Amino acid sequence: MRRLAWPLILLLPLLAGIHFFAHEQAWEQRREYRRTLDAGYVLPSRFIRVFALEHKGVMANYLLLKTMNFYGDRVMHQEQLSEEDWHYIVSSLDAVTDLDPRFLDPYIFGVTLLTWEAGMIEEANRLLEKGMEHRSHDWQMPFFLGFNHFYFLQDFATGAEYLMQASRLPESPNFLPNLAARLSYYGQRTGSAIVFLQTLLLQTADEGLRASLERRLLALQRADLIEQAVARFKDEQGRLPEKAQELLEGGYLEEMPEDPYGGQWVLLPGGRVFSTSRFVVEPEPDLPQDLE
Template sequence: MNRSYPTVLALVLATTIYVLTIPLLGEIQRQRQVEEIGKIGEIPPAVVRALSFEFKGVVADFLMLRTMAFVGERIGANQEFIQDEWRYLHRLLTKITEIDRRFWDPYLFAETMLVWQAGMIEEGNQLLLKAAEHRPWDYQPYYFLGFNHFYFKKDAQRAAPYLRRAARIPGAPDYLQGLAARFSLYGNETAAGIIFLEDMLRQAANPTVSQYLAKRLQTLKIIYDLERKVAAFKIAHDRLPQSFQEMIVAGLLSEVPPDPYGGEFILLRNGRIYTTSELIGVKPLDKK
Protein backbone atom coordinates (compact mmCIF):
# COMPACT_ATOMS: atom_id res chain seq x y z
CA MET A 1 0.00 0.00 0.00
CA ASN A 2 1.32 3.35 -0.96
CA ARG A 3 0.86 5.83 1.83
CA SER A 4 0.44 8.80 -0.50
CA TYR A 5 -2.62 7.16 -2.09
CA PRO A 6 -5.22 9.43 -0.38
CA THR A 7 -3.24 12.51 -1.35
CA VAL A 8 -3.09 11.40 -4.98
CA LEU A 9 -6.84 10.73 -4.94
CA ALA A 10 -7.47 14.18 -3.49
CA LEU A 11 -5.23 15.70 -6.13
CA VAL A 12 -7.14 14.01 -8.96
CA LEU A 13 -10.45 15.08 -7.49
CA ALA A 14 -9.39 18.66 -6.92
CA THR A 15 -7.87 18.92 -10.39
CA THR A 16 -11.06 17.58 -11.98
CA ILE A 17 -13.13 20.17 -10.16
CA TYR A 18 -11.00 23.12 -11.15
CA VAL A 19 -10.54 21.98 -14.74
CA LEU A 20 -14.30 21.60 -15.11
CA THR A 21 -14.92 25.14 -13.90
CA ILE A 22 -12.52 26.76 -16.37
CA PRO A 23 -15.05 27.12 -19.25
CA LEU A 24 -17.65 28.49 -16.83
CA LEU A 25 -15.17 31.00 -15.52
CA GLY A 26 -14.43 32.06 -19.08
CA GLU A 27 -18.13 32.73 -19.63
CA ILE A 28 -18.39 34.76 -16.44
CA GLN A 29 -15.32 36.76 -17.32
CA ARG A 30 -16.67 37.51 -20.75
CA GLN A 31 -19.80 38.99 -19.22
CA ARG A 32 -17.77 40.88 -16.68
CA GLN A 33 -15.59 42.27 -19.44
CA VAL A 34 -18.57 43.85 -21.12
CA GLU A 35 -19.40 45.66 -17.89
CA GLU A 36 -15.82 46.57 -17.18
CA ILE A 37 -15.01 47.95 -20.56
CA GLY A 38 -17.36 50.80 -19.76
CA LYS A 39 -15.91 51.32 -16.34
CA ILE A 40 -12.30 51.49 -17.45
CA GLY A 41 -13.30 54.35 -19.67
CA GLU A 42 -14.69 56.29 -16.72
CA ILE A 43 -11.41 56.60 -14.84
CA PRO A 44 -9.90 60.05 -15.52
CA PRO A 45 -6.92 59.84 -17.90
CA ALA A 46 -4.63 61.68 -15.47
CA VAL A 47 -5.29 59.02 -12.84
CA VAL A 48 -4.62 56.17 -15.25
CA ARG A 49 -1.42 57.89 -16.33
CA ALA A 50 -0.25 58.42 -12.77
CA LEU A 51 -1.10 54.88 -11.70
CA SER A 52 0.78 53.36 -14.61
CA PHE A 53 4.05 54.59 -13.03
CA GLU A 54 6.82 53.84 -15.47
CA PHE A 55 4.83 51.20 -17.27
CA LYS A 56 2.66 53.53 -19.34
CA GLY A 57 3.56 51.84 -22.60
CA VAL A 58 2.60 48.40 -21.39
CA VAL A 59 -0.59 49.64 -19.74
CA ALA A 60 -1.63 51.31 -23.00
CA ASP A 61 -0.85 48.09 -24.90
CA PHE A 62 -2.83 46.01 -22.45
CA LEU A 63 -5.87 48.29 -22.59
CA MET A 64 -5.68 48.27 -26.37
CA LEU A 65 -5.54 44.49 -26.35
CA ARG A 66 -8.65 44.33 -24.17
CA THR A 67 -10.46 46.77 -26.41
CA MET A 68 -9.61 44.79 -29.50
CA ALA A 69 -10.63 41.52 -27.84
CA PHE A 70 -13.95 43.03 -26.85
CA VAL A 71 -14.70 44.37 -30.32
CA GLY A 72 -13.29 41.30 -32.05
CA GLU A 73 -15.61 39.07 -30.10
CA ARG A 74 -18.60 41.19 -31.06
CA ILE A 75 -17.70 41.10 -34.73
CA GLY A 76 -17.02 37.38 -34.52
CA ALA A 77 -20.42 36.73 -32.96
CA ASN A 78 -22.13 39.13 -35.42
CA GLN A 79 -23.53 41.11 -32.53
CA GLU A 80 -24.69 44.66 -32.92
CA PHE A 81 -23.18 47.39 -30.81
CA ILE A 82 -25.52 49.57 -28.86
CA GLN A 83 -25.02 53.31 -28.85
CA ASP A 84 -23.60 53.28 -25.30
CA GLU A 85 -21.00 50.74 -26.28
CA TRP A 86 -19.77 52.91 -29.10
CA ARG A 87 -19.41 55.72 -26.58
CA TYR A 88 -17.47 53.43 -24.22
CA LEU A 89 -15.23 52.48 -27.07
CA HIS A 90 -14.62 56.09 -27.95
CA ARG A 91 -13.80 56.98 -24.35
CA LEU A 92 -11.51 53.98 -24.04
CA LEU A 93 -9.60 54.86 -27.18
CA THR A 94 -9.29 58.44 -25.96
CA LYS A 95 -7.90 57.11 -22.70
CA ILE A 96 -5.37 54.85 -24.36
CA THR A 97 -4.16 57.68 -26.54
CA GLU A 98 -3.89 59.81 -23.40
CA ILE A 99 -1.57 57.26 -21.77
CA ASP A 100 0.56 56.87 -24.86
CA ARG A 101 -0.18 59.72 -27.21
CA ARG A 102 2.03 58.36 -29.98
CA PHE A 103 0.52 54.88 -30.05
CA TRP A 104 -0.91 54.44 -33.57
CA ASP A 105 -3.09 51.37 -33.11
CA PRO A 106 -5.88 53.04 -31.12
CA TYR A 107 -6.12 55.85 -33.70
CA LEU A 108 -6.29 53.34 -36.52
CA PHE A 109 -8.85 51.37 -34.58
CA ALA A 110 -10.93 54.50 -34.08
CA GLU A 111 -10.84 55.08 -37.84
CA THR A 112 -11.91 51.53 -38.71
CA MET A 113 -14.51 51.15 -35.99
CA LEU A 114 -15.82 54.53 -34.85
CA VAL A 115 -15.76 56.24 -38.22
CA TRP A 116 -16.64 53.41 -40.56
CA GLN A 117 -18.90 51.37 -38.30
CA ALA A 118 -20.55 53.81 -35.96
CA GLY A 119 -20.46 56.87 -38.13
CA MET A 120 -18.83 58.84 -35.32
CA ILE A 121 -16.91 60.93 -37.78
CA GLU A 122 -16.40 63.99 -35.59
CA GLU A 123 -14.98 61.84 -32.79
CA GLY A 124 -12.73 60.00 -35.19
CA ASN A 125 -11.44 63.23 -36.66
CA GLN A 126 -10.69 64.62 -33.23
CA LEU A 127 -8.59 61.60 -32.41
CA LEU A 128 -6.84 61.88 -35.75
CA LEU A 129 -5.96 65.52 -35.08
CA LYS A 130 -4.41 64.39 -31.80
CA ALA A 131 -2.50 61.71 -33.69
CA ALA A 132 -1.27 64.26 -36.20
CA GLU A 133 0.00 66.42 -33.35
CA HIS A 134 1.90 63.64 -31.60
CA ARG A 135 3.08 61.70 -34.62
CA PRO A 136 4.57 64.42 -36.80
CA TRP A 137 6.61 61.84 -38.71
CA ASP A 138 3.53 59.93 -39.83
CA TYR A 139 1.53 60.80 -42.93
CA GLN A 140 -1.44 58.61 -41.99
CA PRO A 141 -3.32 60.89 -39.58
CA TYR A 142 -3.58 63.63 -42.20
CA TYR A 143 -4.32 61.08 -44.86
CA PHE A 144 -7.24 59.69 -42.90
CA LEU A 145 -8.40 63.17 -41.97
CA GLY A 146 -8.45 64.10 -45.61
CA PHE A 147 -10.27 60.95 -46.50
CA ASN A 148 -12.89 61.38 -43.77
CA HIS A 149 -13.62 64.92 -44.86
CA PHE A 150 -13.88 63.92 -48.44
CA TYR A 151 -15.72 60.65 -48.16
CA PHE A 152 -17.95 61.06 -45.16
CA LYS A 153 -18.39 64.79 -44.89
CA LYS A 154 -18.43 65.53 -48.59
CA ASP A 155 -16.08 68.41 -48.06
CA ALA A 156 -13.45 68.19 -50.77
CA GLN A 157 -12.30 71.73 -49.99
CA ARG A 158 -11.20 70.79 -46.53
CA ALA A 159 -10.01 67.35 -47.54
CA ALA A 160 -7.47 68.54 -50.06
CA PRO A 161 -5.19 70.50 -47.67
CA TYR A 162 -5.05 67.51 -45.33
CA LEU A 163 -4.05 65.21 -48.15
CA ARG A 164 -1.43 67.68 -49.35
CA ARG A 165 0.00 67.87 -45.84
CA ALA A 166 0.06 64.11 -45.70
CA ALA A 167 1.84 63.92 -49.03
CA ARG A 168 4.54 66.32 -47.81
CA ILE A 169 5.55 64.09 -44.91
CA PRO A 170 8.57 61.89 -45.70
CA GLY A 171 7.62 58.28 -46.18
CA ALA A 172 4.19 59.06 -47.62
CA PRO A 173 3.35 56.90 -50.64
CA ASP A 174 3.77 58.58 -54.00
CA TYR A 175 0.17 58.09 -55.05
CA LEU A 176 -1.00 60.44 -52.28
CA GLN A 177 -0.18 63.52 -54.29
CA GLY A 178 -2.15 62.15 -57.19
CA LEU A 179 -4.92 61.02 -54.88
CA ALA A 180 -5.40 64.49 -53.56
CA ALA A 181 -5.85 65.70 -57.09
CA ARG A 182 -8.09 62.82 -58.05
CA PHE A 183 -10.25 63.20 -54.99
CA SER A 184 -11.01 66.75 -55.87
CA LEU A 185 -11.24 66.16 -59.59
CA TYR A 186 -13.57 63.23 -59.92
CA GLY A 187 -15.26 63.32 -56.62
CA ASN A 188 -15.96 59.62 -56.83
CA GLU A 189 -16.36 58.47 -53.26
CA THR A 190 -16.52 54.81 -54.10
CA ALA A 191 -13.18 54.81 -55.90
CA ALA A 192 -11.63 56.74 -53.02
CA GLY A 193 -13.13 54.24 -50.60
CA ILE A 194 -11.59 51.36 -52.50
CA ILE A 195 -8.12 52.94 -52.49
CA PHE A 196 -8.51 53.69 -48.83
CA LEU A 197 -9.75 50.23 -47.88
CA GLU A 198 -6.98 48.56 -49.81
CA ASP A 199 -4.51 50.65 -47.87
CA MET A 200 -6.15 49.72 -44.59
CA LEU A 201 -6.19 46.08 -45.53
CA ARG A 202 -2.46 46.20 -46.17
CA GLN A 203 -1.95 47.39 -42.61
CA ALA A 204 -4.31 45.11 -40.78
CA ALA A 205 -2.64 42.36 -38.78
CA ASN A 206 -5.68 41.16 -36.90
CA PRO A 207 -7.42 38.41 -38.95
CA THR A 208 -10.91 39.37 -37.77
CA VAL A 209 -10.37 42.95 -38.78
CA SER A 210 -8.84 42.10 -42.14
CA GLN A 211 -11.64 39.66 -42.92
CA TYR A 212 -14.06 42.38 -42.08
CA LEU A 213 -12.27 44.92 -44.24
CA ALA A 214 -11.96 42.49 -47.12
CA LYS A 215 -15.72 41.94 -47.19
CA ARG A 216 -16.31 45.66 -47.18
CA LEU A 217 -13.78 46.14 -49.95
CA GLN A 218 -15.40 43.41 -52.02
CA THR A 219 -18.78 45.12 -51.67
CA LEU A 220 -17.37 48.52 -52.60
CA LYS A 221 -15.70 47.01 -55.64
CA ILE A 222 -19.00 45.56 -56.79
CA ILE A 223 -20.67 48.94 -56.28
CA TYR A 224 -17.84 50.66 -58.11
CA ASP A 225 -18.19 48.24 -60.98
CA LEU A 226 -21.93 48.87 -61.13
CA GLU A 227 -21.40 52.62 -61.03
CA ARG A 228 -18.94 52.43 -63.90
CA LYS A 229 -21.45 50.48 -65.93
CA VAL A 230 -24.12 53.04 -65.14
CA ALA A 231 -21.72 55.69 -66.45
CA ALA A 232 -21.12 53.61 -69.59
CA PHE A 233 -24.89 53.35 -70.07
CA LYS A 234 -25.18 57.10 -69.76
CA ILE A 235 -22.52 57.66 -72.39
CA ALA A 236 -24.19 55.22 -74.75
CA HIS A 237 -27.80 56.32 -74.23
CA ASP A 238 -27.32 59.88 -73.04
CA ARG A 239 -29.51 59.20 -70.04
CA LEU A 240 -29.37 57.29 -66.79
CA PRO A 241 -30.73 53.75 -66.65
CA GLN A 242 -34.02 53.33 -64.80
CA SER A 243 -33.25 49.86 -63.47
CA PHE A 244 -30.66 47.09 -63.50
CA GLN A 245 -33.01 45.24 -65.83
CA GLU A 246 -32.50 47.96 -68.43
CA MET A 247 -28.74 47.51 -68.13
CA ILE A 248 -29.02 43.73 -68.53
CA VAL A 249 -31.09 44.30 -71.67
CA ALA A 250 -28.45 46.73 -72.91
CA GLY A 251 -25.90 43.94 -72.49
CA LEU A 252 -23.89 45.79 -69.86
CA LEU A 253 -24.79 43.41 -67.05
CA SER A 254 -25.43 39.67 -67.04
CA GLU A 255 -27.21 39.68 -63.68
CA VAL A 256 -27.58 41.81 -60.54
CA PRO A 257 -24.64 40.78 -58.37
CA PRO A 258 -25.43 39.58 -54.83
CA ASP A 259 -24.55 41.84 -51.92
CA PRO A 260 -21.92 40.12 -49.75
CA TYR A 261 -23.71 41.54 -46.73
CA GLY A 262 -26.91 39.77 -47.73
CA GLY A 263 -28.86 42.85 -48.79
CA GLU A 264 -30.06 43.86 -52.23
CA PHE A 265 -28.54 46.43 -54.55
CA ILE A 266 -30.88 49.15 -55.68
CA LEU A 267 -30.32 51.62 -58.48
CA LEU A 268 -31.28 55.08 -57.34
CA ARG A 269 -32.75 57.63 -59.66
CA ASN A 270 -29.58 59.75 -59.58
CA GLY A 271 -27.59 56.81 -60.90
CA ARG A 272 -26.15 55.91 -57.55
CA ILE A 273 -26.14 52.39 -56.14
CA TYR A 274 -27.75 51.73 -52.79
CA THR A 275 -27.92 48.55 -50.78
CA THR A 276 -30.58 47.47 -48.32
CA SER A 277 -27.94 45.87 -46.10
CA GLU A 278 -26.31 47.93 -43.40
CA LEU A 279 -23.19 48.86 -45.25
CA ILE A 280 -22.28 51.89 -43.26
CA GLY A 281 -20.18 54.32 -45.13
CA VAL A 282 -22.47 54.04 -48.11
CA LYS A 283 -25.47 55.16 -46.15
CA PRO A 284 -24.33 58.74 -45.70
CA LEU A 285 -24.16 59.04 -49.46
CA ASP A 286 -27.90 58.79 -49.73
CA LYS A 287 -28.64 61.08 -46.88
CA LYS A 288 -28.43 64.09 -49.14
Protein backbone atom coordinates in the same frame (compact mmCIF):
# COMPACT_ATOMS: atom_id res chain seq x y z
CA MET B 1 -16.13 -6.96 -19.19
CA ARG B 2 -18.31 -7.34 -22.27
CA ARG B 3 -21.48 -7.27 -20.13
CA LEU B 4 -20.35 -3.93 -18.69
CA ALA B 5 -19.47 -2.48 -22.10
CA TRP B 6 -22.96 -2.68 -23.59
CA PRO B 7 -24.67 -0.56 -20.88
CA LEU B 8 -21.88 2.03 -21.22
CA ILE B 9 -22.34 2.17 -25.00
CA LEU B 10 -26.10 2.65 -24.57
CA LEU B 11 -25.49 5.31 -21.93
CA LEU B 12 -23.16 7.42 -24.10
CA PRO B 13 -25.91 9.04 -26.27
CA LEU B 14 -27.83 9.96 -23.11
CA LEU B 15 -24.75 11.55 -21.56
CA ALA B 16 -24.01 13.41 -24.79
CA GLY B 17 -27.56 14.75 -24.87
CA ILE B 18 -27.34 15.93 -21.27
CA HIS B 19 -24.01 17.63 -22.02
CA PHE B 20 -25.44 19.37 -25.09
CA PHE B 21 -28.52 20.56 -23.19
CA ALA B 22 -26.44 21.89 -20.30
CA HIS B 23 -24.09 23.64 -22.71
CA GLU B 24 -26.98 25.35 -24.49
CA GLN B 25 -28.53 26.46 -21.20
CA ALA B 26 -25.22 27.86 -19.98
CA TRP B 27 -24.72 29.69 -23.29
CA GLU B 28 -28.20 31.23 -23.13
CA GLN B 29 -27.57 32.41 -19.57
CA ARG B 30 -24.28 33.96 -20.72
CA ARG B 31 -26.04 35.77 -23.58
CA GLU B 32 -28.66 37.18 -21.21
CA TYR B 33 -25.91 38.32 -18.84
CA ARG B 34 -23.94 40.02 -21.65
CA ARG B 35 -27.06 41.86 -22.83
CA THR B 36 -27.34 43.57 -19.44
CA LEU B 37 -23.62 43.97 -18.74
CA ASP B 38 -22.29 47.53 -18.78
CA ALA B 39 -19.12 48.23 -20.72
CA GLY B 40 -17.35 49.61 -17.68
CA TYR B 41 -15.61 52.80 -16.66
CA VAL B 42 -12.26 54.02 -17.94
CA LEU B 43 -10.16 55.93 -15.43
CA PRO B 44 -8.95 59.32 -16.66
CA SER B 45 -5.47 58.98 -18.11
CA ARG B 46 -3.97 61.37 -15.53
CA PHE B 47 -4.74 58.77 -12.85
CA ILE B 48 -3.63 55.84 -15.00
CA ARG B 49 -0.26 57.54 -15.48
CA VAL B 50 0.23 57.57 -11.71
CA PHE B 51 -0.51 53.85 -11.44
CA ALA B 52 1.62 52.98 -14.48
CA LEU B 53 4.71 54.83 -13.19
CA GLU B 54 7.47 54.33 -15.78
CA HIS B 55 5.52 51.55 -17.56
CA LYS B 56 3.14 53.77 -19.52
CA GLY B 57 3.84 51.93 -22.78
CA VAL B 58 3.03 48.58 -21.19
CA MET B 59 -0.18 49.98 -19.72
CA ALA B 60 -1.15 51.44 -23.11
CA ASN B 61 -0.65 48.01 -24.73
CA TYR B 62 -2.73 46.36 -22.02
CA LEU B 63 -5.62 48.82 -22.37
CA LEU B 64 -5.66 48.51 -26.15
CA LEU B 65 -5.67 44.70 -25.96
CA LYS B 66 -8.51 44.85 -23.45
CA THR B 67 -10.50 47.14 -25.75
CA MET B 68 -9.89 44.95 -28.80
CA ASN B 69 -10.94 41.85 -26.86
CA PHE B 70 -14.09 43.63 -25.69
CA TYR B 71 -15.05 44.50 -29.26
CA GLY B 72 -14.02 41.09 -30.63
CA ASP B 73 -16.10 39.24 -28.05
CA ARG B 74 -19.22 41.20 -29.00
CA VAL B 75 -18.67 40.63 -32.71
CA MET B 76 -17.87 36.94 -32.36
CA HIS B 77 -21.16 36.34 -30.55
CA GLN B 78 -23.12 38.65 -32.89
CA GLU B 79 -24.07 41.03 -30.09
CA GLN B 80 -24.79 44.59 -31.13
CA LEU B 81 -22.74 47.23 -29.37
CA SER B 82 -24.79 49.71 -27.38
CA GLU B 83 -24.18 53.45 -27.22
CA GLU B 84 -22.47 52.90 -23.86
CA ASP B 85 -20.22 50.26 -25.44
CA TRP B 86 -19.06 52.67 -28.13
CA HIS B 87 -18.41 55.45 -25.62
CA TYR B 88 -16.37 52.98 -23.57
CA ILE B 89 -14.26 52.22 -26.66
CA VAL B 90 -13.79 55.93 -27.40
CA SER B 91 -12.75 56.64 -23.79
CA SER B 92 -10.40 53.67 -23.77
CA LEU B 93 -8.69 54.69 -27.02
CA ASP B 94 -8.37 58.23 -25.71
CA ALA B 95 -6.67 56.91 -22.56
CA VAL B 96 -4.35 54.66 -24.58
CA THR B 97 -3.21 57.53 -26.78
CA ASP B 98 -2.78 59.81 -23.74
CA LEU B 99 -0.46 57.23 -22.18
CA ASP B 100 1.48 56.65 -25.41
CA PRO B 101 0.54 59.29 -28.01
CA ARG B 102 3.02 57.91 -30.58
CA PHE B 103 1.50 54.40 -30.46
CA LEU B 104 0.18 53.77 -34.01
CA ASP B 105 -2.16 50.81 -33.39
CA PRO B 106 -4.91 52.63 -31.43
CA TYR B 107 -5.21 55.26 -34.17
CA ILE B 108 -5.62 52.60 -36.88
CA PHE B 109 -8.00 50.56 -34.72
CA GLY B 110 -9.99 53.67 -33.88
CA VAL B 111 -10.32 55.06 -37.40
CA THR B 112 -11.44 51.64 -38.64
CA LEU B 113 -13.98 51.02 -35.94
CA LEU B 114 -15.42 54.43 -35.17
CA THR B 115 -16.07 55.43 -38.79
CA TRP B 116 -17.17 52.31 -40.63
CA GLU B 117 -18.78 50.44 -37.73
CA ALA B 118 -20.11 53.13 -35.38
CA GLY B 119 -20.54 56.19 -37.59
CA MET B 120 -18.74 58.27 -34.93
CA ILE B 121 -16.88 60.48 -37.39
CA GLU B 122 -16.23 63.40 -35.06
CA GLU B 123 -14.76 61.11 -32.40
CA ALA B 124 -12.55 59.43 -35.01
CA ASN B 125 -11.34 62.80 -36.29
CA ARG B 126 -10.46 63.99 -32.79
CA LEU B 127 -8.38 60.86 -32.33
CA LEU B 128 -6.62 61.41 -35.66
CA GLU B 129 -5.98 65.08 -34.84
CA LYS B 130 -4.19 63.90 -31.70
CA GLY B 131 -2.24 61.51 -33.90
CA MET B 132 -1.24 64.36 -36.22
CA GLU B 133 0.05 66.33 -33.25
CA HIS B 134 2.22 63.54 -31.85
CA ARG B 135 3.01 61.65 -35.06
CA SER B 136 3.72 64.67 -37.22
CA HIS B 137 5.97 62.59 -39.52
CA ASP B 138 3.24 60.04 -40.28
CA TRP B 139 1.33 60.60 -43.54
CA GLN B 140 -1.42 58.22 -42.43
CA MET B 141 -2.92 60.66 -39.92
CA PRO B 142 -3.82 63.42 -42.46
CA PHE B 143 -4.56 60.71 -45.03
CA PHE B 144 -7.38 59.21 -42.94
CA LEU B 145 -8.58 62.63 -41.84
CA GLY B 146 -8.81 63.59 -45.49
CA PHE B 147 -10.84 60.52 -46.29
CA ASN B 148 -13.22 61.08 -43.38
CA HIS B 149 -13.91 64.65 -44.53
CA PHE B 150 -14.29 63.58 -48.10
CA TYR B 151 -16.32 60.39 -47.78
CA PHE B 152 -18.32 60.69 -44.56
CA LEU B 153 -18.64 64.47 -44.12
CA GLN B 154 -18.68 65.28 -47.86
CA ASP B 155 -16.39 68.23 -47.21
CA PHE B 156 -14.35 67.78 -50.38
CA ALA B 157 -12.23 70.92 -50.06
CA THR B 158 -11.01 70.09 -46.53
CA GLY B 159 -10.49 66.47 -47.50
CA ALA B 160 -8.30 67.48 -50.43
CA GLU B 161 -6.26 69.80 -48.19
CA TYR B 162 -5.53 66.98 -45.75
CA LEU B 163 -4.51 64.67 -48.59
CA MET B 164 -2.15 67.26 -50.00
CA GLN B 165 -0.67 67.66 -46.52
CA ALA B 166 -0.21 63.88 -46.33
CA SER B 167 1.46 63.82 -49.76
CA ARG B 168 4.21 66.16 -48.51
CA LEU B 169 5.23 63.86 -45.64
CA PRO B 170 8.03 61.25 -45.86
CA GLU B 171 7.21 57.81 -47.34
CA SER B 172 3.73 58.87 -48.49
CA PRO B 173 2.37 57.03 -51.56
CA ASN B 174 2.99 58.62 -54.94
CA PHE B 175 -0.70 58.56 -55.85
CA LEU B 176 -1.76 61.01 -53.11
CA PRO B 177 -1.37 64.31 -55.04
CA ASN B 178 -3.39 62.97 -57.98
CA LEU B 179 -5.98 61.48 -55.63
CA ALA B 180 -6.37 64.82 -53.83
CA ALA B 181 -6.91 66.60 -57.14
CA ARG B 182 -9.36 63.94 -58.27
CA LEU B 183 -11.41 64.18 -55.08
CA SER B 184 -11.55 67.95 -55.13
CA TYR B 185 -12.81 67.86 -58.72
CA TYR B 186 -15.13 64.86 -58.79
CA GLY B 187 -16.40 64.79 -55.23
CA GLN B 188 -17.69 61.57 -53.71
CA ARG B 189 -16.69 58.56 -55.83
CA THR B 190 -16.88 54.88 -54.97
CA GLY B 191 -13.62 54.16 -56.78
CA SER B 192 -11.72 56.54 -54.51
CA ALA B 193 -13.24 54.93 -51.41
CA ILE B 194 -11.84 51.61 -52.64
CA VAL B 195 -8.34 53.11 -52.66
CA PHE B 196 -8.75 54.24 -49.05
CA LEU B 197 -10.03 50.85 -47.87
CA GLN B 198 -7.20 49.03 -49.62
CA THR B 199 -4.71 51.29 -47.84
CA LEU B 200 -6.46 50.77 -44.51
CA LEU B 201 -6.35 47.00 -44.95
CA LEU B 202 -2.57 47.14 -45.34
CA GLN B 203 -2.37 48.71 -41.87
CA THR B 204 -4.90 46.47 -40.08
CA ALA B 205 -3.62 43.39 -38.24
CA ASP B 206 -6.74 42.50 -36.23
CA GLU B 207 -8.46 39.56 -37.97
CA GLY B 208 -11.97 40.60 -36.99
CA LEU B 209 -11.50 44.11 -38.38
CA ARG B 210 -9.83 42.76 -41.51
CA ALA B 211 -12.82 40.52 -42.21
CA SER B 212 -15.20 43.46 -41.78
CA LEU B 213 -13.13 45.73 -44.03
CA GLU B 214 -12.69 43.04 -46.68
CA ARG B 215 -16.46 42.54 -46.88
CA ARG B 216 -17.03 46.29 -47.21
CA LEU B 217 -14.27 46.55 -49.81
CA LEU B 218 -15.91 43.75 -51.82
CA ALA B 219 -19.26 45.55 -51.63
CA LEU B 220 -17.73 48.81 -52.84
CA GLN B 221 -15.86 47.05 -55.65
CA ARG B 222 -19.12 45.52 -56.85
CA ALA B 223 -20.93 48.86 -56.57
CA ASP B 224 -18.10 50.43 -58.58
CA LEU B 225 -18.47 47.71 -61.22
CA ILE B 226 -22.15 48.61 -61.62
CA GLU B 227 -21.36 52.35 -61.70
CA GLN B 228 -18.85 51.76 -64.50
CA ALA B 229 -21.53 49.88 -66.44
CA VAL B 230 -23.93 52.79 -65.86
CA ALA B 231 -21.31 55.21 -67.23
CA ARG B 232 -20.83 53.09 -70.39
CA PHE B 233 -24.62 52.89 -70.82
CA LYS B 234 -24.88 56.68 -70.61
CA ASP B 235 -22.05 57.21 -73.11
CA GLU B 236 -23.69 54.94 -75.67
CA GLN B 237 -27.39 55.57 -75.02
CA GLY B 238 -27.26 59.26 -74.12
CA ARG B 239 -29.23 58.72 -70.94
CA LEU B 240 -28.99 56.97 -67.59
CA PRO B 241 -30.64 53.56 -67.18
CA GLU B 242 -33.84 53.61 -65.17
CA LYS B 243 -33.39 50.09 -63.81
CA ALA B 244 -30.45 47.77 -63.26
CA GLN B 245 -32.08 45.23 -65.58
CA GLU B 246 -31.28 47.50 -68.53
CA LEU B 247 -27.56 46.94 -67.86
CA LEU B 248 -28.04 43.19 -68.22
CA GLU B 249 -30.25 43.41 -71.28
CA GLY B 250 -27.83 45.76 -73.02
CA GLY B 251 -24.82 43.56 -72.29
CA TYR B 252 -23.15 46.11 -70.02
CA LEU B 253 -23.04 43.49 -67.26
CA GLU B 254 -22.95 39.73 -67.74
CA GLU B 255 -24.66 39.25 -64.39
CA MET B 256 -25.65 41.42 -61.46
CA PRO B 257 -23.01 41.02 -58.72
CA GLU B 258 -24.31 40.06 -55.31
CA ASP B 259 -24.15 42.49 -52.42
CA PRO B 260 -22.09 40.63 -49.77
CA TYR B 261 -24.40 42.16 -47.15
CA GLY B 262 -27.47 40.62 -48.79
CA GLY B 263 -29.10 43.81 -50.10
CA GLN B 264 -30.54 44.73 -53.49
CA TRP B 265 -28.87 47.24 -55.80
CA VAL B 266 -30.76 50.44 -56.65
CA LEU B 267 -29.73 53.01 -59.27
CA LEU B 268 -29.77 56.59 -58.00
CA PRO B 269 -29.99 59.84 -59.99
CA GLY B 270 -26.61 60.88 -61.35
CA GLY B 271 -25.38 57.34 -61.92
CA ARG B 272 -24.69 56.42 -58.30
CA VAL B 273 -25.47 52.93 -57.00
CA PHE B 274 -27.14 52.26 -53.65
CA SER B 275 -27.74 48.99 -51.79
CA THR B 276 -30.78 48.41 -49.60
CA SER B 277 -28.44 46.77 -47.06
CA ARG B 278 -26.55 50.06 -46.54
CA PHE B 279 -23.52 47.75 -46.21
CA VAL B 280 -24.54 46.77 -42.67
CA VAL B 281 -24.65 43.25 -41.25
CA GLU B 282 -28.02 42.62 -39.68
CA PRO B 283 -27.79 40.69 -36.38
CA GLU B 284 -29.48 37.32 -36.23
CA PRO B 285 -32.86 37.64 -34.50
CA ASP B 286 -33.30 35.90 -31.15
CA LEU B 287 -35.42 32.76 -31.52
CA PRO B 288 -38.33 32.09 -29.18
CA GLN B 289 -37.26 29.81 -26.36
CA ASP B 290 -39.46 26.94 -27.56
CA LEU B 291 -37.63 26.99 -30.94
CA GLU B 292 -34.07 27.18 -29.66
